[in-house]
Amino acid sequence: MNIVVASGKGGTGKTMVSVNLAWTIAQSEEITLIDCDAEEPNVHLFYPEDENDGPVTVKVPEVDSETCTLCGACGEFCRYGAISVLTDTVMFQPHLCHSCGGCMLSCPVDAITEVPRRIGMITRSRPSSTLTVISGILDEGEIAAPAVIKAAKEAGEWEGVSVLDGPPGSACPVIETMESADVCILVTESTPSGLADLKRAARLAEALGVPAGVVINRSDGEDAPTLEFCAEEGLPVLLTIPFDREIAAIQNRGAILCSEKGEWREAFFKLYENALAIAGGIP
Numbered sequence: 058m059n060i061v062v063a064s065g066k067g068g069t070g071k072t073m074v075s076v077n078l079a080w081t082i083a084q085s086e087e088i089t090l091i092d093c094d095a096e097e098p099n100v101h102l103f104y105p106e107d108e109n110d111g112p113v114t115v116k117v118p119e120v121d122s123e124t125c126t127l128c129g130a131c132g133e134f135c136r137y138g139a140i141s142v143l144t145d146t147v148m149f150q151p152h153l154c155h156s157c158g159g160c161m162l163s164c165p166v167d168a169i170t171e172v173p174r175r176i177g178m179i180t181r182s183r184p185s186s187t188l189t190v191i192s193g194i195l196d197e198g199e200i201a202a203p204a205v206i207k208a209a210k211e212a213g214e215w216e217g218v219s220v221l222d223g224p225p226g227s228a229c230p231v232i233e234t235m236e237s238a239d240v241c242i243l244v245t246e247s248t249p250s251g252l253a254d255l256k257r258a259a260r261l262a263e264a265l266g267v268p269a270g271v272v273i274n275r276s277d278g279e280d281a282p283t284l285e286f287c288a289e290e291g292l293p294v295l296l297t298i299p300f301d302r303e304i305a306a307i308q309n310r311g312a313i314l315c316s317e318k319g320e321w322r323e324a325f326f327k328l329y330e331n332a333l334a335i336a337g338g339i340p
Contacts, residue, residue, distance in 0.1 A: 058218045060332055061238040063252025064245065067097075067225035070274035070298070071244045073308055075222035076103045078242075079313045081325040082218055083188040091213040091236040092192040094224040095177060095205040102311050104190045110181040113193070114173035115156040115201060115207040121149045124168035131160035131169060150202060171257070177205035179212050189213070195277060203233040210234075227257045227290045235262065240336035241269040242295065242328070247279050259290060270295040272328070295331045296324060 062075040072094070075240060079090035092100035118131070118140060132142040139153035140160050149172060163168040177195045184190060193209030195202050202224065205207060210233075213219055223234040241262045245255040255271070262269040270293045273280055277300045287294050298304065307314050315322040 058220060058333070058336065059240075060329075060336075061221045061223050061235050063223040063231060063235065063243055063258055063262075064225050065227060065243070065256070065258035066250060069225075069244045069246050069251060071225065071246055071306065072103075072222050073314070074242065074244050074272055074274065075220055077313060077321065077325050079188065080313050081222045081315050082220070082329055084184060084322070087187045087189075089189045089191060089215060089219045090215070091209050091221045092190070092210055093203045093206045093221050093230070095193040095195040095209070096224065096232065098192045099263055100190060100192055100222055101180070102183055103313055104184045104188075107138055108181055110179040110191070110212065112175045113177040113179060114175050115132050115154075116171040117151055117154050117174045118149060118156070118160050118169045119158060119172045120149070121168045121170070122146070124166055125164075125229045126168070126191060127167060130163045130165060132251055134159045134163040152198075157199075159212075161234055168306045176201050177208070179205075179209055181212065202230040206230055206233045211251075226254075227261045231258075231261065232265070235265050235267055236258050238265075238267045240332050241267045241326060242332060243269050243292070244272045244274055245283060246275050247273065247277050247283060249282075252283055255283065256286065258287050259292060264307045268337075270331060270335050273297045273302040293331070293335065294317045296328045298323050 062071050064071040079088055081128045083089045092098045125144055129142040131140050137153045137155055139150050141148045158337050176199045180192045191209055191213045193205040221234055224230040242259050245251045272295055273289050276297050315325050
């Protein structure tokens with residue numbers, strides 16, 4: 058059972074929902090919390106005992122200059138401009154490479170091999186006997202977030218429940234996170250930009266065939282436009298969290314809301330039950 062927590066924009070409280078949902082589920086069953094926001098991971102602010110689980114690498118080409126004839130076939134194949142054949146050498150720009158292997162296949166003299174190149178790392182911790190936390194962290198200056206997210210998901214694969222704290226937006230990293238999800242919880246806020254980005258995220262979930270529900274965070278009571286959109290699209294509103302000073306104070310000191318407030322523990326467990334129902338009752 059994979060529950061993805063996503064949002065169309067950053068700063069809506071997506072990680073807050075992920076952390077509290079995972080903590081609540083862990084009170085009754087084993088669960089894995091996976092931080093898929095590889096460019097700005099922050100689950101570790103609530104569960105700081107991360108341990109290095111190893112690097113994430115991708116395959117990139119390496120050209121044997123003694124074998125290469127400078128025919129240009131590899132450069133012609135690459136649509137991303139990662140490899141260019143000049144008059145006396147082959148120039149490779151690793152940040153543009155998509156690791157497709159096409160340049161190697163197109164070389165008529167087998168002058169290209171593939172070698173690993175580090176782009177990030179995976180960390181793992183065990184805060185309790187029922188909770189495992191895995192984070193995918195993209196190295197500074199790298200851009201291939203989907204590859205790190207995929208590695209984090211693979212590190213957390215098991216037969217039980219997983220909560221995936223996704224990246225914001227609706228681009229490739231979000232698509233990678235949502236792939237194979239059983240249900241998506243879309244976190245939004247009562248602002249015009251929050252609604253606009255919720256619409257994009259909802260369209261993405263629909264395109265990927267992932268059933269979704271909505272959590273309205275930091276509600277100021279002006280939720281009518283969001284509620285209207287959700288009603289039109291058949292998106293159930295699973296939970297509304299008010300704009301509350303006490304909740305903000307708990308979050309700001311790195312504490313978990315559900316561990317301090319029993320009423321919110323009940324609310325997040327109900328959120329879990331509703332997510333199960335949306336996913337078709339998958340245990």
